[in-house]
Amino acid sequence: MPQLVRGEWVKDDIAASEIRDGAFQREPTRFRTWITSDGRLDAEGRPTLPAEAGRYHLYVSYLCPWASRTLIFRALKGLEDLIGVSVAEPVIGEDGWVYATEQDGGEGVGRFRHHYRLYTASDPNYTGKVSVPVLWDMRESRIVNNESADIIRMLNSAFDRLTGNTLDLYPEHLRAEIDYWNDLVYATVNNGVYRCGFAKSQARYDEAFDALFATLDRLEERLTVSRYLAGEWLTEADWRLFVTLVRFDTAYHGAFKCNLRRIDDYPQLSNYLRELYQWPSIRQTVNLEHIKVGYYTNPAINPTLIIPKGPALDLDSHHDRDRLPGKSIWRRA
Numbered sequence: 157m158p159q160l161v162r163g164e165w166v167k168d169d170i171a172a173s174e175i176r177d178g179a180f181q182r183e184p185t186r187f188r189t190w191i192t193s194d195g196r197l198d199a200e201g202r203p204t205l206p207a208e209a210g211r212y213h214l215y216v217s218y219l220c221p222w223a224s225r226t227l228i229f230r231a232l233k234g235l236e237d238l239i240g241v242s243v244a245e246p247v248i249g250e251d252g253w254v255y256a257t258e259q260d261g262g263e264g265v266g267r268f269r270h271h272y273r274l275y276t277a278s279d280p281n282y283t284g285k286v287s288v289p290v291l292w293d294m295r296e297s298r299i300v301n302n303e304s305a306d307i308i309r310m311l312n313s314a315f316d317r318l319t320g321n322t323l324d325l326y327p328e329h330l331r332a333e334i335d336y337w338n339d340l341v342y343a344t345v346n347n348g349v350y351r352c353g354f355a356k357s358q359a360r361y362d363e364a365f366d367a368l369f370a371t372l373d374r375l376e377e378r379l380t381v382s383r384y385l386a387g388e389w390l391t392e393a394d395w396r397l398f399v400t401l402v403r404f405d406t407a408y409h410g411a412f413k414c415n416l417r418r419i420d421d422y423p424q425l426s427n428y429l430r431e432l433y434q435w436p437s438i439r440q441t442v443n444l445e446h447i448k449v450g451y452y453t454n455p456a457i458n459p460t461l462i463i464p465k466g467p468a469l470d471l472d473s474h475h476d477r478d479r480l481p482g483k484s485i486w487r488r489a
């Protein structure tokens with residue numbers, strides 16, 4: 157992948173910086189400012205930005221599972237009117253992520269089509285990967301945060317006073333359980349599929365593949381007795397798993413060689429996937445065409461660039477998850 161080096165766009169494939177000893181290792185994220193309800197100092201005494209309607213904007217791609225989780229939280233938390241969204245073209249080429257039409261980045265950036273402009277505006281000397289999602293401050297013209305795990309946590313609570321939406325996807329009493337599933341799912345499933353797809357040695361691929369399917373088998377067992385990962389409440393842990401499951405049969409199974417089984421072959425996981433897909437306002441955050449085109453036009457993993465026609469999936473078909481007790485999403489008092 158091309159990237160920025162000291163603020164200059166370099167078209168060579170240098171995201172090989174994410175390969176070590178044949179294994180794919182995700183680069184740490186750089187912009188980590190938080191938004192809070194009132195912009196107070198955080199627990200470590202660092203400044204935060206205040207939640208405001210219309211001030212922040214999300215730049216995403218429908219291809220990307222990390223971006224997808226921010227879209228899901230924006231939808232569940234009723235933030236559509238407060239936080240705008242720009243969706244990049246699904247194919248990432250030598251210019252990186254590009255928008256089909258000019259986007260408005262606020263006064264400091266003006267109109268632009270190349271996503272890397274957000275990075276150079278935030279740090280003229282930036283070196284590193286230029287990724288989605290980006291949570292952008294329209295007023296200050298700089299990146300607030302480009303780590304989706306942080307972004308979903310802020311969306312979960314920071315804007316509640318403005319929206320009146322008290323749904324809590326990370327409730328206090330379930331945090332240990334949620335963290336447990338998040339850790340396992342991140343390492344072996346969310347990032348696990350990338351470790352299969354981008355492995356540069358057979359041994360690294362085999363390792364990632366075995367860990368991925370061992371976890372999927374475990375999740376299948378868990379979801380046989382439990383409606384959701386953390387029990388009866390639908391939480392952040394489920395949405396973090398969902399973004400990989402919903403891409404699996406369309407993209408990872410073929411493009412990333414994750415082909416021991418499809419999600420459709422797992423009775424519980426496939427039913428669970430359908431329940432989450434059919435959850436109000438989630439369907440519109442998923443674009444299977446962008447997902448397919450995006451993953452299959454990466455020449456490093458698909459040199460012919462031929463896009464498969466299948467699979468035939470029906471995520472809208474009936475699910476049977478209501479045979480297990482479930483309580484929907486927790487609400488803060």
Ligand SMILES: N[C@@H](CCC(=O)N[C@@H](CS)C(=O)NCC(=O)O)C(=O)O
Binds near residue numbers: 157171222288
């Ligand atoms: N830590 C980031 C990772 C985001 C990420 O890796 N995004 C990918 C798309 S799925 C990207 O933009 N990659 C661009 C590149 O590798 O140059 C997050 O979770 O927000």
